[in-house]
Amino acid sequence: EFDQIHNYFSLNPLYRASEMRKDTAGLQAAKNNMSTKFVLFSDQKPFLLRSEEPSRKYKFAVFNINQLGTELLERGTVIFLGLETWDPDSNAWFAVDIKEELSDIGPKFFPEGKYATPFPVTMQMEPTQAGIFAEAHSVLCWLDKYKFCSTCGSATKIAEGGYKRVCQNWECSSNKGVQNTCYPRVDPSLIMLVVSPDKKDCLLGRQKRFPPKMYSCLAGFMEPGECLEDTCRREVEEESGIKVGRVDYHSSQPWPFPAVLMLGCIAYARTSALKVDTSELEEARWFSRAEVAQMLAGQHPHGLYVPPGEAIAHQLIKSWVASSFSNL
Amino acid sequence: EFDQIHNYFSLNPLYRASEMRKDTAGLQAAKNNMSTKFVLFSDQKPFLLRSEEPSRKYKFAVFNINQLGTELLERGTVIFLGLETWDPDSNAWFAVDIKEELSDIGPKFFPEGKYATPFPVTMQMEPTQAGIFAEAHSVLCWLDKYKFCSTCGSATKIAEGGYKRVCQNWECSSNKGVQNTCYPRVDPSLIMLVVSPDKKDCLLGRQKRFPPKMYSCLAGFMEPGECLEDTCRREVEEESGIKVGRVDYHSSQPWPFPAVLMLGCIAYARTSALKVDTSELEEARWFSRAEVAQMLAGQHPHGLYVPPGEAIAHQLIKSWVASSFSNL
Ligand SMILES: Nc1ncnc2c1ncn2[C@@H]1O[C@H](COP(=O)(O)O)[C@@H](O)[C@H]1O
Ligand SMILES: Nc1ncnc2c1ncn2[C@@H]1O[C@H](COP(=O)(O)O)[C@@H](O)[C@H]1O
Ligand SMILES: [Mg+2]
Ligand SMILES: [Mg+2]
Ligand SMILES: [Mg+2]
Ligand SMILES: [Mg+2]
Ligand SMILES: [Mg+2]
Ligand SMILES: [Mg+2]
Ligand SMILES: [Zn+2]
Ligand SMILES: [Zn+2]
Structure with a gap:
């Protein structure tokens, strides 16, 4: 197999079978098939069960058509997520989003289940389920707004x-x-780990809404008429005053709140004097590789830390810390 | 300087000065400044002059506030494009989009100018002007739709x-x-040069709307819940039946018709048997490196060719032809 980074939320195992989307009769038949699987949302909140695995706390409750009934499907918003494999006879998956007044159907079949506020709970799902959630949640939010x-x-x-x-x-x-x-x-957005001109430090910042002591990469939305590298340079300069030269793409991540595409990159600074945009960031500063390694490991003396492995920011930071630049 | 690909439409020299966008009084003052530059559109069609350079046939007619008048600005849609440099006192640029009934103002000052259907005319602009066009056209189309x-x-x-x-x-x-x-x-979209498992051939196709004899890379829109590499694999399999393994990001390009972000990559096929989706493509087939080199050079025996250098497809194809794989 080939070796390539797959970030959390992008491990959706379903084949989207987009050619089936136009086949109204085929979709109708799939909905009525007893092997078809349904995941449930109420006002875009997923109905989740506790999972056994301690680090993967949540999973979808999966329903069949007999449990949900055709009337409920007609009153809700139903989207076709895909098939389990490329075989057209494999099981189809749908998501159903219902209004609150119908939401008792969830606990009726799974009394221990709950409708969850998606963030940050969905960061603790089994990765393939998080991928299905990402597709379903983004499309349902778009249909709603x-x-x-x-x-x-x-x-x-x-x-x-x-x-x-x-x-x-x-x-x-x-x-x-x-x-x-x-x-x-889908809103493309850049997220960048900025490396200092001497390559010894990286730039991390705090948005006002972050939990205390958490630092992360800078990020910003792409604007019309930009390539990825342009956005990276513009956003870094806007938010920190740092001028960026080379930009290397690293990996990407769908961020389903509601439908952001995070394009992750490593950005090489040409300057180091900071001028932080305090309307967007509470703070931004250079961190040494040693300090960042402590933050990644949860062993920082003052308890500073970075986002968890499910966030692409973590992967960018980790890549840089592990990279083979001399630290002298 | 650092060495990095910049595709056509992404060479906008303006500093977008996004911090000025919220300063209504500042923007008003900038509009009334005699040094401020205005580019003109009518129903999203740019008003262009012939340029002297033969390969760069078109350029914007640039207006000042005395020529346009404040009343015209009030009746049109005005967008702030940016400043010429990071100096807040440098010249501001705006785009104005007016209805047809006001459009005489263009030829009044530049009798030789014309409102042009943007595609493909804007592929023949001076590159920095094409960058300004890309920003302006995408934002004006969004405001219109x-x-x-x-x-x-x-x-x-x-x-x-x-x-x-x-x-x-x-x-x-x-x-x-x-x-x-x-x-x-901004609509993120993948465009990929698919390389055959033996690395000797690449996959090119024809959309029905292409001019005769032109072949290009496959491409497709990103969907919610996908990372870049997922979309690449899904679209290639949907359109050609080919399974892709590794995907390498190459470069990106804003495609302002109306606001597509083309994410260019090289995709490595794991299979080679084609099953072309004829609802989207008229044809797709493998081409040898030698044949593609002829197409790039405009020397193909049957006149087959690829898109011009202004299209990212050309750059992807050129990179592959120039790459150092053995061709044996
Ligand atoms: N697609 C979008 N979704 C949300 N906010 C956006 C979007 N595009 C631009 N913005 C603006 O960008 C701000 C966040 O800044 P940044 O992420 O640094 O670009 C938000 O507060 C919005 O004002
Ligand atoms: N943002 C979008 N803009 C235009 N067409 C879209 C978009 N998203 C999905 N499509 C559909 O994608 C088709 C083109 O296929 P592809 O470019 O291969 O994904 C169009 O004919 C539309 O049906
Ligand atoms: Mg930001
Ligand atoms: Mg920003
Ligand atoms: Mg921004
Ligand atoms: Mg396509
Ligand atoms: Mg397609
Ligand atoms: Mg598509
Ligand atoms: Zn409203
Ligand atoms: Zn309408």
């Missing part, structure tokens, strides 16, 4: 297994040609 | 120099917390 046509303000209707919204005003230009208004939104 | 709040259907108002739309219904959840519905959309 994008009910109206942004081009004309009319109501829209869900199509293609949840992967499209069609404006019900047939005169609307969103129905002419292919328009991005009709498809789920 | 996203006039209504997707969460509640109400009208929205432009804010932050064109980089935000605010729902005018104060009860709307888009006004609570930070919601992506308010910010310009």
